[in-house]
Amino acid sequence: METELINYEKITRHIWQNLYKKTIPPLTETELDNIKSINDEISVQDVNDVYLPLVQLIRIYKKTMSDLSFSKGLFLQKIAENQPFIIGISGSVAVGKSTTARLLQLLLAQSFKTSTVGLVTTDGFLYPNQILTEQNILHRKGFPESYDMESLIRFLSEIKSGKDVEIPVYSHEIYDILPEKTLVKSPDILIVEGINVFQSTLNKRLYINDFFDFSIYVDATETNIERWYLERFKTLLELAKKDSNNYYHQFTTLSADEVLKMARDTWKKVNLVNLREFIEPTRSRAEVILHKDKRHKVDKIYLKKY
Ligand SMILES: Nc1ncnc2c1ncn2[C@@H]1O[C@H](COP(=O)(O)OP(=O)(O)O)[C@@H](O)[C@H]1O
Numbered sequence: 001m002e003t004e005l006i007n008y009e010k011i012t013r014h015i016w017q018n019l020y021k022k023t024i025p026p027l028t029e030t031e032l033d034n035i036k037s038i039n040d041e042i043s044v045q046d047v048n049d050v051y052l053p054l055v056q057l058i059r060i061y062k063k064t065m066s067d068l069s070f071s072k073g074l075f076l077q078k079i080a081e082n083q084p085f086i087i088g089i090s091g092s093v094a095v096g097k098s099t100t101a102r103l104l105q106l107l108l109a110q111s112f113k114t115s116t117v118g119l120v121t122t123d124g125f126l127y128p129n130q131i132l133t134e135q136n137i138l139h140r141k142g143f144p145e146s147y148d149m150e151s152l153i154r155f156l157s158e159i160k161s162g163k164d165v166e167i168p169v170y171s172h173e174i175y176d177i178l179p180e181k182t183l184v185k186s187p188d189i190l191i192v193e194g195i196n197v198f199q200s201t202l203n204k205r206l207y208i209n210d211f212f213d214f215s216i217y218v219d220a221t222e223t224n225i226e227r228w229y230l231e232r233f234k235t236l237l238e239l240a241k242k243d244s245n246n247y248y249h250q251f252t253t254l255s256a257d258e259v260l261k262m263a264r265d266t267w268k269k270v271n272l273v274n275l276r277e278f279i280e281p282t283r284s285r286a287e288v289i290l291h292k293d294k295r296h297k298v299d300k301i302y303l304k305k306y
């Protein structure tokens with residue numbers, strides 16, 4: 001880890017939390033309620049100490065991006081079009097990407113009051129189960145070959161040029177791509193979250209990173225991530241009990257031991273392999289690495305120096 005992160009400034013939580021604190025107004029009751037509605041386990045202390053300074057850092061990157069785009073416009077003698085600021089968030093399955101993304105979306109919307117903040121998850125760019133089955137790679141869902149990366153890059157390119165774009169949606173409940181697409185209205189800020197956001201197309205000609213103005217990797221030990229995966233699996237099964245259309249409904253008659261064995265197996269054979277081979281190796285493409293402890297509290301932050 002340490003040589004891989006040679007170009008990062010390692011910042012302890014204690015130092016990080018004091019970097020920008022004085023300039024940040026405290027959260028209001030309504031803002032706190034909104035955060036709890038994402039996930040009532042999120043620590044308010046973490047929001048104040050870690051995520052609000054992170055929003056301040058993003059503000060610096062956003063200002064730099066618009067200054068550069070203005071200066072490029074002067075050089076080219078062309079009026080610079082307003083490009084959305086795109087943030088990529090990656091990390092293992094079950095590390096907390098979507099929770100971090102939703103929290104950041106809310107905090108950014110509160111901080112940039114006149115801006116719209118969109119959120120897209122890249123699971124919508126998984127090939128539908130029918131195609132995965134035809135290619136005999138259904139068991140490889142989440143691995144690089146299971147995503148239509150060319151489509152994802154086309155989407156990012158259209159969004160960068162200020163267009164509204166329709167994209168497919170993945171449902172964890174159905175375990176497949178839904179028949180209806182969703183419209184992403186051209187936002188001022190877009191968060192793109194997924195295990196594959198720092199990967200390239202299969203022919204390695206295009207990197208999604210090129211579209212990001214800021215990027216975050218959510219990190220934790222494998223043991224902790226596995227525990228969060230198993231806990232989330234149990235919750236999914238609980239929710240599926242009453243819903244016969246839910247993909248997980250078929251497993252709700254299994255005993256607790258059988259369920260645990262199945263979830264452990266999927267973790268070990270699919271998600272852990274994917275983490276080691278394809279997700280973690282992209283960690284050093286992120287501007288910021290947020291490392292969480294066993295209770296999801298951020299204990300270390302790495303910021304890219306150059
Ligand atoms: N900051 C957090 N505080 C408390 N629980 C969290 C936090 N982030 C994630 N979790 C929990 O960890 C599990 C995985 O999080 P999730 O955001 O669904 O992961 P991912 O999108 O990476 O698959 C979920 O059960 C979620 O409730």
Ligand SMILES: CC(C)(COP(=O)(O)O)[C@@H](O)C(=O)NCCC(=O)O
Nearest residue numbers: 092093094123141142194195266270
């Ligand atoms: C659809 C996913 C690849 C996406 O990962 P996520 O964005 O939810 O972290 C993953 O949730 C998944 O379904 N993996 C396949 C193995 C499993 O059922 O966990």
